[in-house]
Amino acid sequence: CAGYPGGRGSGSETGGRSEADIISTVEFNHTGELLATGDKGGRVVIFQREQESKHQPHRRGEYNVYSTFQSHEPEFDYLKSLEIEEKINKIRWLPQHNAAYFLLSTNDKTVKLWKVSERDKRPEGYNLKDEDGRLRDPSMITTLRVPVLRPMDLMVEATPRRVFANAHTYHINSISVNSDYETYMSADDLRINLWNFEITNQSFNIVDIKPANMEELTEVITAAEFHPHHCNTFVYSSSKGTIRLCDMRASALCDRHAKFFEEPEDPSNRSFFSEIISSISDVKFSHSGRYIMTRDYLTVKVWDLNMENRPIETYQVHDYLRSKLCSLYENDCIFDKFECVWNGSDSVIMTGSYNNFFRMFDRNTKRDVTLEASRENSKPRAILKPRKVCVGGKRRKDEISVDSLDFSKKILHTAWHPSENIIAVAATNNLYIFQDKVN
Amino acid sequence: GPKRQREQAPRSKVGVGKDTQEKETVIPERAEEAKLKAKYPNLGQKPGGSDFLMKRLQKGVFISPPFSWRLGRQKYFDSGDYNMAKAKMKNKQLPSAGPDKNLVTGDHIPTPQDLPQRKSSLVTSKLAG
Numbered sequence: 074c075a076g077y078p079g080g081r082g083s084g085s086e087t088g089g090r091s092e093a094d095i096i097s098t099v100e101f102n103h104t105g106e107l108l109a110t111g112d113k114g115g116r117v118v119i120f121q122r123e124q125e126s127k128h129q130p131h132r133r134g135e136y137n138v139y140s141t142f143q144s145h146e147p148e149f150d151y152l153k154s155l156e157i158e159e160k161i162n163k164i165r166w167l168p169q170h171n172a173a174y175f176l177l178s179t180n181d182k183t184v185k186l187w188k189v190s191e192r193d194k195r196p197e198g199y200n201l202k203d204e205d206g207r208l209r210d211p212s213m214i215t216t217l218r219v220p221v222l223r224p225m226d227l228m229v230e231a232t233p234r235r236v237f238a239n240a241h242t243y244h245i246n247s248i249s250v251n252s253d254y255e256t257y258m259s260a261d262d263l264r265i266n267l268w269n270f271e272i273t274n275q276s277f278n279i280v281d282i283k284p285a286n287m288e289e290l291t292e293v294i295t296a297a298e299f300h301p302h303h304c305n306t307f308v309y310s311s312s313k314g315t316i317r318l319c320d321m322r323a324s325a326l327c328d329r330h331a332k333f334f335e336e337p338e339d340p341s342n343r344s345f346f347s348e349i350i351s352s353i354s355d356v357k358f359s360h361s362g363r364y365i366m367t368r369d370y371l372t373v374k375v376w377d378l379n380m381e382n383r384p385i386e387t388y389q390v391h392d393y394l395r396s397k398l399c400s401l402y403e404n405d406c407i408f409d410k411f412e413c414v415w416n417g418s419d420s421v422i423m424t425g426s427y428n429n430f431f432r433m434f435d436r437n438t439k440r441d442v443t444l445e446a447s448r449e450n451s452k453p454r455a456i457l458k459p460r461k462v463c464v465g466g467k468r469r470k471d472e473i474s475v476d477s478l479d480f481s482k483k484i485l486h487t488a489w490h491p492s493e494n495i496i497a498v499a500a501t502n503n504l505y506i507f508q509d510k511v512n
Numbered sequence: 513g514p515k516r517q518r519e520q521a522p523r524s525k526v527g528v529g530k531d532t533q534e535k536e537t538v539i540p541e542r543a544e545e546a547k548l549k550a551k552y553p554n555l556g557q558k559p560g561g562s563d564f565l566m567k568r569l570q571k572g573v574f575i576s577p578p579f580s581w582r583l584g585r586q587k588y589f590d591s592g593d594y595n596m597a598k599a600k601m602k603n604k605q606l607p608s609a610g611p612d613k614n615l616v617t618g619d620h621i622p623t624p625q626d627l628p629q630r631k632s633s634l635v636t637s638k639l640a641g
Contacts, residue, residue: 141640
């Protein structure tokens with residue numbers, strides 16, 4: 074696919090990079106018109122796709138900055154002596170009902186509902202104040218006038234409409250908007266809460282896996298998502314590589330699952346790393362609602378909701394890392410949480426890797442490709458060249474050896490346009506937007 | 513008898529039996545596990561919970577309030593804790609800043625120098641141009 078870097082990163086690749094600019098989440102809205110990014114500094118930047126223009130056809134579909142705001146700020150929990158990071162963990166859009174856009178953004182502790190709206194008119198001709206806002210002396214007013222609305226330069230404002238706070242003891246890893254568009258859920262390591270958008274001082278706890286004695290803790294919740302069509306159904310994944318599907322009609326507290334998805338482990342493959350690399354870092358329903366996709370450290374798996382005992386498809390993301398697990402454990406990379414995404418038709422899945430590589434798997438043709446998101450390799454409108462990692466033996470000219478991979482360049486967050494072949498890839502503090510070439 | 517060719521590290525270095533070693537040539541994770549255990553012999557002997565969860569605890573993924581400072585997430589200086597820990601440390605050797613430094617020891621004394629600065633004032637994201 075053709076690509077152009079929408080990269081607006083800071084500094085150079087080698088140094089001078091601000092940690093606050095590290096992108097921590099990327100999400101298209103339901104039409105694909107808007108693309109939101111959240112970063113470690115608690116800021117949200119929203120890009121908007123340019124309208125098609127007959128006069129400049131080659132500029133069709135470029136994303137430009139639409140709005141930017143500070144969503145979360147660092148806080149300090151004095152009671153527990155803990156700093157609460159402002160890093161945005163997830164952004165989820167609400168479907169659009171009127172001219173304004175709404176999104177949920179969350180850090181470790183607090184979810185916020187933001188309204189993003191345009192203002193292109195302003196009232197002029199007030200009686201009691203003049204145009205710069207200074208109050209007029211009432212005794213000097215001799216006539217009355219009716220204020221009128223006059224056009225102004227487009228201004229995009231973001232305002233926080235709801236703050237959903239104090240409901241999570243542990244760190245929020247997921248938020249998911251329900252298909253009823255009235256409720257949403259937030260999940261932390263041990264609990265999942267259900268909220269109504271209108272009510273900020275209450276939430277229902279729907280999953281609680283905290284053991285009575287913390288010493289007995291064996292697994293945590295890693296991700297959760299509502300079914301795209303059935304508002305009573307959701308799934309959550311665990312650090313042990315299992316997925317539970319729950320039905321809220323069954324009981325108020327969904328501690329007992331309706332379905333339990335787990336692939337049996339081959340005991341001869343067991344090692345110290347087995348449980349760590351089986352931990353699921355992301356779970357996503359397909360658009361159809363028939364499948365779920367999970368990402369663990371080395372693979373992406375597709376599960377059929379009707380079959381709990383094993384996935385229907387398993388894709389190797391970077392199997393060559395098996396011989397590097399010791400050092401990946403030492404440098405903590407083995408705990409990296411990669412996300413995964415479906416394309417609009419559920420035929421292709423995409424996930425990130427190291428060295429700014431990301432991978433796509435075509436579920437129908439069973440072909441896969443490795444691409445790289447980097448400034449050196451992406452010129453505007455150039456075609457991305459497939460990359461290859463060589464595992465041992467002779468290295469071909471264009472290949473890169475496993476030992477040369479840069480593990481600090483990880484692509485954890487990617488997004489796919491809901492209906493077109495446009496993808497957004499976050500490489501540390503740079504955002505890349507790639508599109509399919511149009512002939 | 514016939515000489516056997518070994519591709520793995522010499523047996524004495526890793527300290528595993530012959531059978532396991534032959535399996536290592538098949539499963540890379542086992543070789544990596546042996547490497548890790550050779551470096552950190554105390555691995556797997558932490559109290560309570562699995563090793564994996566203990567490591568997640570240290571990364572601050574979830575924290576039980578009474579243990580928060582030992583897990584390295586405390587962000588302010590507590591003179592009471594400091595003095596208590598200092599008194600305990602008098603007769604012990606300070607743990608070396610080796611590979612174990614990130615694991616739970618309970619003996620590391622936080623000093624004001626260890627603590628990161630509070631965040632500076634907010635700046636616009638570079639993504640916004």
